[in-house]
Structure formats: C-alpha cells, structure tokens
Amino acid sequence: MKVHGLIEDLGDVPFSVEPSMLRRKSRDYFWYSQALAEDLAGKQADVIVTPRDEADVIRVAALCARWRVPLTPRGGGTGNYGQAVPLHGGVVLDLSEMTAIADVRPGALRCAPGAKMHLIDAELRPGGQELRLHPSTKRTATIGGFVAGGSGGVGSVTYGGLREPGNILAARVVTLEETPRVIELRGDAAQKINRAYGTTGIVTALEMPLAPVWDWVDIALVFDTFAEACAAGLAVALADGVVKKLVTPISWPIPRYFGPLAALAPEGKSLLIAMVARASMETFLSLVRGGEIVHEADFDESPAATPIYEYTWNHTTLQVLKSDRNVSYQQCLFPHDRLLESVAEMDALFDGEVWHHLEFIRFAGRVTASALPVVRFTTRARLFEIVSIYEKHGVFVANPHVFTLEDGSRHKRAEADQLGFKAEVDPLGLLNPGKMRTYEPMRA
Amino acid sequence: MKVHGLIEDLGDVPFSVEPSMLRRKSRDYFWYSQALAEDLAGKQADVIVTPRDEADVIRVAALCARWRVPLTPRGGGTGNYGQAVPLHGGVVLDLSEMTAIADVRPGALRCAPGAKMHLIDAELRPGGQELRLHPSTKRTATIGGFVAGGSGGVGSVTYGGLREPGNILAARVVTLEETPRVIELRGDAAQKINRAYGTTGIVTALEMPLAPVWDWVDIALVFDTFAEACAAGLAVALADGVVKKLVTPISWPIPRYFGPLAALAPEGKSLLIAMVARASMETFLSLVRGGEIVHEADFDESPAATPIYEYTWNHTTLQVLKSDRNVSYQQCLFPHDRLLESVAEMDALFDGEVWHHLEFIRFAGRVTASALPVVRFTTRARLFEIVSIYEKHGVFVANPHVFTLEDGSRHKRAEADQLGFKAEVDPLGLLNPGKMRTYEPMRA
Numbered sequence: 001m002k003v004h005g006l007i008e009d010l011g012d013v014p015f016s017v018e019p020s021m022l023r024r025k026s027r028d029y030f031w032y033s034q035a036l037a038e039d040l041a042g043k044q045a046d047v048i049v050t051p052r053d054e055a056d057v058i059r060v061a062a063l064c065a066r067w068r069v070p071l072t073p074r075g076g077g078t079g080n081y082g083q084a085v086p087l088h089g090g091v092v093l094d095l096s097e098m099t100a101i102a103d104v105r106p107g108a109l110r111c112a113p114g115a116k117m118h119l120i121d122a123e124l125r126p127g128g129q130e131l132r133l134h135p136s137t138k139r140t141a142t143i144g145g146f147v148a149g150g151s152g153g154v155g156s157v158t159y160g161g162l163r164e165p166g167n168i169l170a171a172r173v174v175t176l177e178e179t180p181r182v183i184e185l186r187g188d189a190a191q192k193i194n195r196a197y198g199t200t201g202i203v204t205a206l207e208m209p210l211a212p213v214w215d216w217v218d219i220a221l222v223f224d225t226f227a228e229a230c231a232a233g234l235a236v237a238l239a240d241g242v243v244k245k246l247v248t249p250i251s252w253p254i255p256r257y258f259g260p261l262a263a264l265a266p267e268g269k270s271l272l273i274a275m276v277a278r279a280s281m282e283t284f285l286s287l288v289r290g291g292e293i294v295h296e297a298d299f300d301e302s303p304a305a306t307p308i309y310e311y312t313w314n315h316t317t318l319q320v321l322k323s324d325r326n327v328s329y330q331q332c333l334f335p336h337d338r339l340l341e342s343v344a345e346m347d348a349l350f351d352g353e354v355w356h357h358l359e360f361i362r363f364a365g366r367v368t369a370s371a372l373p374v375v376r377f378t379t380r381a382r383l384f385e386i387v388s389i390y391e392k393h394g395v396f397v398a399n400p401h402v403f404t405l406e407d408g409s410r411h412k413r414a415e416a417d418q419l420g421f422k423a424e425v426d427p428l429g430l431l432n433p434g435k436m437r438t439y440e441p442m443r444a
Numbered sequence: 445m446k447v448h449g450l451i452e453d454l455g456d457v458p459f460s461v462e463p464s465m466l467r468r469k470s471r472d473y474f475w476y477s478q479a480l481a482e483d484l485a486g487k488q489a490d491v492i493v494t495p496r497d498e499a500d501v502i503r504v505a506a507l508c509a510r511w512r513v514p515l516t517p518r519g520g521g522t523g524n525y526g527q528a529v530p531l532h533g534g535v536v537l538d539l540s541e542m543t544a545i546a547d548v549r550p551g552a553l554r555c556a557p558g559a560k561m562h563l564i565d566a567e568l569r570p571g572g573q574e575l576r577l578h579p580s581t582k583r584t585a586t587i588g589g590f591v592a593g594g595s596g597g598v599g600s601v602t603y604g605g606l607r608e609p610g611n612i613l614a615a616r617v618v619t620l621e622e623t624p625r626v627i628e629l630r631g632d633a634a635q636k637i638n639r640a641y642g643t644t645g646i647v648t649a650l651e652m653p654l655a656p657v658w659d660w661v662d663i664a665l666v667f668d669t670f671a672e673a674c675a676a677g678l679a680v681a682l683a684d685g686v687v688k689k690l691v692t693p694i695s696w697p698i699p700r701y702f703g704p705l706a707a708l709a710p711e712g713k714s715l716l717i718a719m720v721a722r723a724s725m726e727t728f729l730s731l732v733r734g735g736e737i738v739h740e741a742d743f744d745e746s747p748a749a750t751p752i753y754e755y756t757w758n759h760t761t762l763q764v765l766k767s768d769r770n771v772s773y774q775q776c777l778f779p780h781d782r783l784l785e786s787v788a789e790m791d792a793l794f795d796g797e798v799w800h801h802l803e804f805i806r807f808a809g810r811v812t813a814s815a816l817p818v819v820r821f822t823t824r825a826r827l828f829e830i831v832s833i834y835e836k837h838g839v840f841v842a843n844p845h846v847f848t849l850e851d852g853s854r855h856k857r858a859e860a861d862q863l864g865f866k867a868e869v870d871p872l873g874l875l876n877p878g879k880m881r882t883y884e885p886m887r888a
Contacts (some may be wrong), residue, residue: 165685
C-alpha cells in the first residue's frame with residue numbers, strides 16, 4: 001500500500017498509526033451538523049504526521065507527491081466544517097507542534113501555524129498587544145486553523161472579518177509537489193489561503209495584525225425582548241467612540257442552557273453579551289439603558305474561568321448541545337441596510353424551531369450582523385429547507401451542512417482566486433481531494 | 445460704566461484693557477467668511493480677563509452677573525465661527541492660561557480647558573496614548589475651544605465626531621449667576637456644551653477619551669482624477685483593518701497652493717492625503733494602487749515641520765488664502781448612501797467656482813464624507829446661494845457664513861437640549877448674548 005511506502009520514507013518525522021489517534025485527529029466539530037455527521041462518518045487518515053518545522057513539512061509534501069497520497073492539514077480541530085477530515089484517507093498533517101512566535105513588532109507578529117491563539121495573546125499582552133480577531137474556541141484553536149477555516153469572530157465588531165484587507169498580512173505556504181516550493185503570499189494574495197481549509201497550500205507561517213490591549217470587561221444584560229437586545233446591541237455596534245470586542249444579543253430560550261449564567265437570565269428574557277474596554281464602560285452603559293446588568297467581570301481567560309465569549313459565536317450552539325444533543329445550527333449574514341427588520345422577520349418565522357443570536361460585525365466597512373442560529377433538529381431535509389427560507393428572505397447563508405468549500409463558504413469566502421492558485425500549488429490534486437469540489441487536477 | 449465697576453472688583457484676577465489686546469482677543473478666524481467679516485467687524489470686548497483657575501472663573505462669573513456684563517469665553521481663537529467675538533462687548537474670558545492636565549489613565553484624561561492640544565499629545569505620547577480627535581489647528585488650538593466650537597477633525601475617520609457617544613466623557617461648567625454653581629456633566633449630558641460656543645456654561649474642565657498611539661506616517665499620492673482619488677479614499681475609509689487617522693482627497697487646483705507640497709502635484713491632478721499607522725502601510729498601499737506616492741514622511745509635529753494634516757480640513761482654505769485672499773469656503777456633509785455620486789454631482793456643478801476636498805469620517809457609525817470646499821468669492825449673496833444649491837441636491841450644509849449657533853450648526857449640532865440647559869446656567873442671558881439667538885433670558 002502506498003501509505004506504507006510513504007511511512008518508510010518519513011525518517012525521523014514524528015508520525016502515528018495508532019487507531020485512537022487516527023480517529024481523533026481525523027475529526028473536528030463537524031458533528032454540530034447532523035448532515036455532516038452522516039456524510040463524514042468513518043472518514044479517516046491512514047497516518048497522522050506531526051512535523052516539527054517547515055523542513056519536515058516539505059519532506060512530507062514531497063513524499064505525498066511521490067507516492068500520490070492525499071494530505072489534509074489540521075490545527076486544533078475546533079472547526080465545524082470538517083476541514084480536518086480527510087475525505088480520501090492518506091496523511092493528516094497535524095501542525096499543532098509548530099508553535100513558534102517569531103517576530104513581534106508594533107501592530108504585527110509572525111508565527112507558525114500551530115501556535116494556540118490564547119497562548120499568543122498571553123505572550124503578547126505584557127507588551128500591550130493582542131490578536132485582533134479570535135474564534136470562540138480561542139483556548140484550543142490554532143492560528144493556522146483559524147485562518148484556514150474561520151471567517152471572523154470576537155473582534156470582528158471592530159475590525160471586520162479575516163477577509164477584510166489587513167486582517168491577514170501574509171502567509172507562507174508549502175506546495176504539494178515532488179519538489180515542493182515555498183511561496184510567500186503578502187496582502188491580498190494571502191487571502192488565497194483564507195477559509196480554503198488547507199486545500200490551497202500547507203501554511204507554515206502567518207503574519208497577523210495586532211491590536212492594542214484594553215482592560216476588557218465581560219458584561220451581560222437582560223432585556224424584556226430580543227428586539228430590544230438587538231436594538232441596544234446595534235447602538236453599541238454603531239458607536240465608533242466605544243472600544244469593544246464583542247456585541248451579541250441572544251434570544252430566549254438559549255440563555256436557559258448557559259450553565260452558571262443561566263440563573264441570571266429570567267424566563268422569557270433575552271441577553272445582550274459584550275466585551276467592552278473599561279475606559280468605554282460609562283458610554284456603553286448609557287447606550288444600553290433599557291437593559292439590566294446581570295453579570296459583570298474582569299476579562300479572565302485562566303483555566304478555571306469561563307470568558308464570556310464562550311457563550312457567543314458557535315459556542316452558543318455548544319452550550320445548548322451540552323444538555324440537548326438534538327439541535328443543530330445555521331449560518332447567516334443579515335443585510336446591513338434593513339438589519340433589525342430582517343432579524344425580526346426571520347425570528348418570527350419559525351415558531352420555536354430556530355433560536356436566534358446575533359454577532360454584530362463590520363463587513364466591507366459597514367455594521368451588520370452575522371448569526372449562527374440554533375436549530376431544533378428534525379430531519380436533514382428540513383435543515384436544507386431552512387437554508388432556503390433564509391435565502392428567500394434576502395438573508396445570505398453560508399450553509400454549514402455541506403462539506404465542500406464552494407457550497408459552504410458563500411459570503412464568508414475570500415475574494416481571491418483560490419481555484420487558480422490551487423492549480424499552482426497542488427497540481428496533483430492531493431490536498432484533501434474532494435474538499436474543493438470544482439478543482440480538476442492538472443496532472444494525474 | 446458697568447465694566448469699570450466690574451474691573452474694580454476683580455482683585456488679583458489678571459486682566460487687560462490694552463487696545464491691541466482687546467482687538468486680538470476679540471477675534472478668531474471668522475474672516476474666512478466674507479459675510480462674517482462684515483457682520484462681526486468692530487465687535488470687541490471691554491476687558492480681557494485671564495483666569496488662573498476655577499476660583500478665578502467663579503469670581504468673574506459672579507461679577508458679570510452682579511454687574512449685568514456679558515461674558516464670552518475663548519480658547520486659542522482658531523475657530524471660524526466667531527465664537528470668540530463678543531457680540532455685545534463686556535468681558536472676554538481668555539481661558540488659555542488654565543492648562544493643567546490632571547488625571548491621565550488608560551483611555552482617558554482630565555484637563556483644564558486651556559490646555560493646547562499638541563502639548564497634551566506631547567505629554568501623553570511617551571505613555572502610549574494620544575487624543576482621539578483634533579482640528580487641523582492642533583498646534584495652536586486649546587481643548588476647550590475645540591470642544592466648544594469644533595465638530596470633529598483628524599481622527600474622525602476612525603472615531604467619528606465629537607457628537608458621537610464616548611468622544612466627550614465629561615465636562616465641568618461654571619454657571620453665570622450671582623452665586624455661580626459648578627456642574628459636572630457626564631456622558632450624554634456633556635454634549636450640552638459641544639459646539640455651543642461657550643453659551644451654555646463656562647467650561648473649566650474636560651474629560652476626554654484617549655486612543656493608542658501608532659507610529660503614524662504622513663503620505664500623499666496623486667491621481668489622474670478627483671473621482672479616482674475619492675474612490676481610493678473611500679476604499680481606505682471602509683477598510684476596518686487599516687489603522688488610520690486622516691483620509692482626504694483634494695481636487696485640482698487646490699494642490700497648486702500647497703507650498704512645498706505644490707511642486708509634487710502635477711498640473712490637473714488630484715491628491716489623496718492620509719495618515720496611516722506604519723503597521724497598516726502595506727495594506728493601505730494595496731488599496732490605493734491607482735495613485736502615485738509623491739510624499740511620505742514620518743509624522744512630525746515639531747516647530748520646523750509641517751504635519752500633513754495642516755493641508756486638510758479648514759487648513760486647506762488657509763493654504764489657499766495665503767496667496768489668494770479672494771476665496772471663502774463652504775461646509776457640508778455628503779449623504780452616506782450615495783456618497784461618491786453626490787460628490788461627483790456637486791463637483792460638476794460649479795465650473796471652477798468651488799474646489800472640492802473631502803474628509804472621510806464616520807457619522808453615526810457609517811462611513812461618509814464631510815467637506816469644506818474652497819469657494820471663489822464673488823458676492824455675499826452668491827455664498828448663500830451656493831449653500832442652497834447644495835441643500836437642493838440633498839447635501840447637508842452647516843452654513844459657515846452666519847454667526848448664530850442655530851443657523852450655523854445643523855448636522856454638526858450635538859443631540860442635546862442646549863437651549864434648555866442654557867436657561868439653567870445662564871438665567872440672565874449674559875453668555876455672549878445673541879450667539880444663541882433663540883434664547884430668551886429667564887430674568888432681566
């Protein structure tokens with residue numbers, strides 16, 4: 001078998017064929033979607049290779065080309081799109097041991113793809129800087145996995161998503177060829193690897209912009225209605241004079257599933273969750289006067305604490321899943337020019353089947369809201385039907401129930417020629433074949 | 445005469461009745477408007493009083509109430525609206541000696557109204573902070589004058605104007621009564637003194653938000669057309685991933701008047717001027733590819749240097765006035781939802797009579813552009829006619845050719861009950877009577 005030949009040539013590059021390891025490292029959190037759980041069931045790597053540095057990556061890439069073995073790069077495995085799942089076996093390249101932080105300067109750093117995001121921030125904070133954006137899975141996610149699979153997150157209310165100019169400064173990729181090349185993608189060009197799930201080159205270094213650290217306050221308020229929580233959240237999102245990192249209205253009954261925070265949200269009420277700079281708190285509070293503060297704490301990411309961002313973005317779905325496995329979710333972007341109207345319209349449509357929570361973000365310079373509504377699961381067909389209902393009502397959807405890049409990304413997609421670039425870096429079509437479904441390999 | 449009685453009661457509070465001093469301290473740069481030059485000609489204080497501290501202010505306020513003498517507060521006198529001109533004589537209260545900086549903390553400071561803005565920044569910068577907003581007259585303007593008469597400026601492309609929540613944290617005012625009171629206005633309430641020209645209380649302290657300092661770069665590029673410079677500027681203004689402080693497209697022939705910078709702008713071309721954080725320069729340059737860099741320098745506010753912001757906002761008019769006194773200006777805000785169309789429409793209307801330059805700003809959370817177009821002066825009637833042409837085309841105008849608060853402020857006006865507050869702090873109607881023309885004193 002080809003993989004055995006490849007393994008024999010690995011030399012001292014660490015690898016594992018241990019069954020539990022193969023299972024564990026061939027997965028991510030795709031099972032939030034019952035459709036993906038079905039479609040990706042049992043798909044598994046033949047070997048997990050764990051490079052120590054770029055030289056190891058180049059060696060593995062060359063071997064995969066020579067032996068015609070698929071390669072799927074992965075980071076922390078915290079994504080929801082099956083980006084870590086090898087559709088046709090082969091090598092899963094676990095980049096989580098490549099963690100070096102190389103070059104911190106004012107406004108930017110360079111680092112290896114496996115650096116955990118919360119460790120990057122922990123290292124940077126004493127110097128007064130932090131990452132601009134992170135997912136709600138920050139405490140386990142790697143920077144490479146976030147850039148390759150994410151679209152934005154905490155911080156996007158200020159800086160927009162990863163697709164906005166300046167939110168990925170550069171990426172270094174290794175091509176999958178008999179003689180791999182190393183390509184530095186700067187500026188716009190770096191978008192070629194954004195949300196491409198590792199199918200457009202193996203990322204071995206990233207240059208990311210940094211933000212000034214503020215003394216963040218985690219805060220939650222209750223409002224009588226979801227509409228009021230949304231209106232207050234929008235006022236905060238539009239307030240350029242308020243320094244903030246997260247603005248998230250959450251409708252009942254979601255707060256019921258919020259563990260320690262659940263006790264604070266009375267039956268039927270909605271929450272507004274936010275991260276605000278202490279220096280902006282007085283102004284923030286003047287904008288959310290209709291709400292009642294039920295939680296206020298210094299930002300704390302230490303192991304015993306639960307930072308408030310772990311109730312937002314797709315962690316909201318996770319909080320519900322902890323006590324009810326029969327839910328799924330949806331991914332959408334509301335139109336900026338009729339934002340609250342569109343949210344109210346969708347929220348009225350589903351009679352308890354879809355529970356909304358919004359993430360205010362900037363998108364192309366405008367304030368709008370993306371959302372990951374929790375969906376009570378009935379059938380696979382209904383999941384897709386719900387997608388089309390949103391679309392019919394003028395809401396953009398990035399369907400999280402499909403596993404290919406083309407079908408799922410949509411508005412989260414970078415504006416870059418990822419297909420054309422793949423032809424250059426993956427002529428044999430070995431970077432997780434099938435994930436970019438429209439790609440036809442240049443060579444057999 | 446009442447003023448003589450007042451002077452006798454001043455005790456050791458410094459004052460002057462020296463004629464050149466009376467003339468100089470009763471003026472600002474209102475003469476940019478030929479209409480104001482006419483209307484405000486010869487208006488002059490009877491005495492200039494220069495308080496050393498709040499106790500002095502209280503003493504003068506009490507004396508003005510007792511003697512029924514008008515009082516007009518002033519700062520650096522760099523405004524263009526005649527805010528320093530006493531319409532009915534009396535005391536001009538020169539606050540420029542009250543310069544203390546009291547309480548610098550992360551994200552905010554408290555200071556006396558006469559603190560010069562460039563000196564505040566010079567003091568803060570080693571600690572990594574600076575003011576969010578400043579006028580183009582920063583090197584001579586006081587913080588109190590800016591807040592009492594300004595609306596925004598350099599920094600507004602990121603933080604919006606002074607009217608946005610959080611851009612004035614608090615103001616302390618002394619009332620004009622026989623027994624003056626001291627009132628602390630926090631948050632929204634502080635807007636009662638924003639752009640009220642000192643008619644709603646004598647500001648004796650301000651609490652202002654601070655921004656992180658970046659390593660700013662002054663840059664200018666030339667574009668073939670004004671439309672191209674505007675489009676590039678808008679792309680930058682909309683890029684939330686680019687850290688910036690100023691984005692100013694300037695149409696030909698304005699650059700001809702730009703002294704040392706004039707040589708760099710070829711005949712017929714337009715400029716784009718910007719202040720960008722060094723860490724964002726690569727991204728910035730990718731957004732303005734159609735332009736050619738003609739100037740790039742480290743930000744420098746030292747006496748021998750000319751920071752690039754001194755070619756923008758109303759300094760643009762000043763640069764032209766240096767060699768051609770026959771110009772005036774206009775003040776407007778373009779509609780955010782048809783921004784470039786509206787600019788192109790207005791720019792095509794005047795056949796060389798109006799020269800446009802834009803200031804990209806955030807206004808109520810949206811990117812738009814304010815502008816201070818240079819106008820070739822013909823007649824007073826034509827100045828007002830131009831105002832109405834803008835308004836007819838759906839552009840908001842804050843007419844700079846009238847001297848009352850109500851007629852001039854318009855979209856620059858704070859959303860606060862300034863008239864109601866004036867009744868509380870100035871029952872006798874002695875704070876520059878006539879400046880807030882709709883105010884009827886509560887008592888004679």
